[in-house]
Structures are given as structure tokens and as C-alpha cells.
Amino acid sequence: MTTPRPATNPIRSEIDLDAQGKHTGYLRLPHSVHRSAYGWIPLPVASIRNGDGLVVLVMAGNHGDEYEGQIIVSQLIREIDVQHVSGQLILLPMANFPAAAAGTRTSPLDEGNLNRSFPGDSAGTPTQVIADYIENTLLARADYLVDLHSGGSSLLYDGANMLAIEPRDAEEAVRVKALLSAFGLPKAFLHPLNPVTGSAAARRQGAISIVTELGGAGMSNAKLIRDGRDGLLHFLGFVGVLHGSIVPAQPPAQTRFMRVEGPHHYVYAYDEGVVEPLVELGERVVKGQAAARIHFPDTPLREPVTLYFDGDGEVACRRVQASVRRGDCVFHLAEDDPRYR
Known part of the structure; x- marks a missing residue:
């Protein structure tokens, strides 16, 4: 005080x-x-x-x-x-x-x-x-x-x-x-x-x-x-x-x-479209695992873009809306803290 x-x-x-x-x-x-x-x-x-x-x-x-x-x-x-x-x-x-x-x-x-x-x-x-x-x-x-x-x-x-x-x-x-x-x-x-x-x-x-x-x-x-x-x-x-x-x-x-350590615990969209999540809240994921796909219904022949996790962790939070734009957070992760076991 x-x-x-x-x-x-x-x-x-x-x-x-x-x-x-x-x-x-x-x-x-x-x-x-x-x-x-x-x-x-x-x-x-x-x-x-x-x-x-x-x-x-x-x-x-x-x-x-x-x-x-x-x-x-x-x-x-x-x-x-x-x-x-x-x-x-x-x-x-x-x-x-x-x-x-x-x-x-x-x-x-x-x-x-x-x-x-x-x-x-x-x-x-x-x-x-x-x-x-x-x-x-x-x-x-x-x-x-x-x-x-x-x-x-x-x-x-x-x-x-x-x-x-x-x-x-x-x-x-x-x-x-x-x-x-x-x-x-x-x-x-x-x-x-x-x-x-x-x-x-x-x-x-x-x-x-x-x-x-x-x-x-x-x-x-x-x-x-x-x-x-x-x-x-x-x-x-x-x-x-x-x-x-x-x-x-x-x-x-x-x-x-x-x-929650830094950028590797977050997944962001880089395209405007509709997101299809590939994991659930609370799920354990690893670096390189597919996190979501972004689809483009306005250009249906365009292949979806896959987003990947950049670190290991547990899915703590996800985006609610399916529509995304570049810069929207799709997931964030958290990892067990060994200092407090």
C-alpha cells in the first residue's frame, strides 16, 4: 500500500x-x-x-x-x-x-x-x-x-x-x-x-x-x-x-x-475465413500438432489453411466465433509449472 x-x-x-x-x-x-x-x-x-x-x-x-x-x-x-x-x-x-x-x-x-x-x-x-x-x-x-x-x-x-x-x-x-x-x-x-x-x-x-x-x-x-x-x-x-x-x-x-510463457502458447489466424477447430478445451497438445483449419466458403475451390501449435501444453482457452480475421486468437495454451509440484 x-x-x-x-x-x-x-x-x-x-x-x-x-x-x-x-x-x-x-x-x-x-x-x-x-x-x-x-x-x-x-x-x-x-x-x-x-x-x-x-x-x-x-x-x-x-x-x-x-x-x-x-x-x-x-x-x-x-x-x-x-x-x-x-x-x-x-x-x-x-x-x-x-x-x-x-x-x-x-x-x-x-x-x-x-x-x-x-x-x-x-x-x-x-x-x-x-x-x-x-x-x-x-x-x-x-x-x-x-x-x-x-x-x-x-x-x-x-x-x-x-x-x-x-x-x-x-x-x-x-x-x-x-x-x-x-x-x-x-x-x-x-x-x-x-x-x-x-x-x-x-x-x-x-x-x-x-x-x-x-x-x-x-x-x-x-x-x-x-x-x-x-x-x-x-x-x-x-x-x-x-x-x-x-x-x-x-x-x-x-x-x-x-x-503461460509467450508467443508459442498462442495460435493466431493469418487469413480471413471460417475456423474449424481440431482440438477441444482441456486437451493436451504438442508442438507441430494441427490446431485448426480455416475454410473459405466465398471461394469454395480454395483449399483450407491449417494452423499448427508452436509449443506443447494444454488448451486453456479458445475463440468462440467461427469467423476469423488475421490477428484473431484461436487458441491459447498453458503448461504445468514444475516449480509448484
């Missing part, structure tokens, strides 16, 4: 984040447009604070077409009372509200992808302003970030997964493993740092981040909602922010630790 910097961001909170008790309201982002000259964008927020202690920022709706997290955070705002908390929970169910309200990955106001907009800009576009506020106001208070994602409209993950940035040293590796095990989703992927994500923003502010990937395909899945909620509640109990009967006795599963 760092000391929040003086406010330069135009977002103003309706609730006092320093106040004890349970409070809900909106973060107001000024937005002057034709239909509303003195208007503001309402970013829903809740604070549940009971004494001093650790601060956890829990957010969903970072991408607006990912729904399990929005449901989970909304549930927790209703279910968690002050007496359950030691320290503070700050909860954002629709972090990029314009995107979440539209049901799109990016904001319809500026095409901004919030999870590619950090550290943001207090004088920038709406998405950049939101990113700046999350990093420099909310995460500056926080010890932990839990960012609830799913695959969105274009991707489908194999069940319930977690992601964390590669630890910087052995001591941090032990801590991260314990935190992920306490969350307890079936698989956890460790991945390289991407400086424009919320996870990197958390690291810059001295917080540890856990990201979920709960299914996807623009749907909401009852089991994944249940597992994500129970895992989050158990995690909050493990770090000491939550206590009482609301904390499950056990996490949802024993976590299998994996890693």
Missing part, C-alpha cells in the same frame, strides 16, 4: 472511502455531452470498513461483456455486513461502466479497453480517467486487488481459472502460491508482466493482484459464479479481511499451477 497522491483526477466519490461502516453510491466521472451538458458517468462503488487493517479492492466489469464477476461483486455488496469485515473492502461491480452498460469489451465512448489503459491519464479519455483513478486513488489504498474476469464474447476458458504475475523472487513466490491456493480455483496461470494491465497497476502501488478467468462466451455460468464467489470469500478470510460464517470452510478446489 502506498500513500494516495493529491487528487487531480476529475472523478469524485459520493461516499467517503475513509468512513467506517457500509456505504454504497457512485464514483462520478464528469461527462458533458449533447443530451446532458452537466452530466456524469455513474461508476457503482461500495465500501465496507470496520476498523483499521488490510484493504482489498474487488472489481468486475473491467471488460463489459464478462458477467460472472459483475454478478459475484453485486452479491457480495448485498451479503457482506460490517461485522464480517476487519479492515476494508472496496467493491466495483462495473469498473468500466460505459462498457459494462453496453455489454461490450471496450467502452462505446472512446473504444477504451480498461485492462490495457493503465496507468491511465487524469486528463485523458473516459477510460483513461477511470484507469488513473483506480491506480492512483483506489489501488494506492489497497494491499490486494481481485479483478474478476471471464473470456468475454470472443473467448471461452476451460472452467474456472486464476492468473497472477510471475513472482519477482522466491519469497514472493511462496506468498503468491499461498494466496492462489486459498482462492482455490482448479487452475492458476502465472504469466509475464504486462505494464498496461490492472495487475501491473497493483504491483506499482505495492499491492498483490489475483485475476480470475471464469468461462466466457458472453454467457453466465451458475457453477462458475458459485465457485468464483466461494473462492473469493475463502481468499478474503485467508488474508484476514473477512470472518464469520460467511467464509467457506474450504476453497472450491485444489489448485493446479500452470504458466
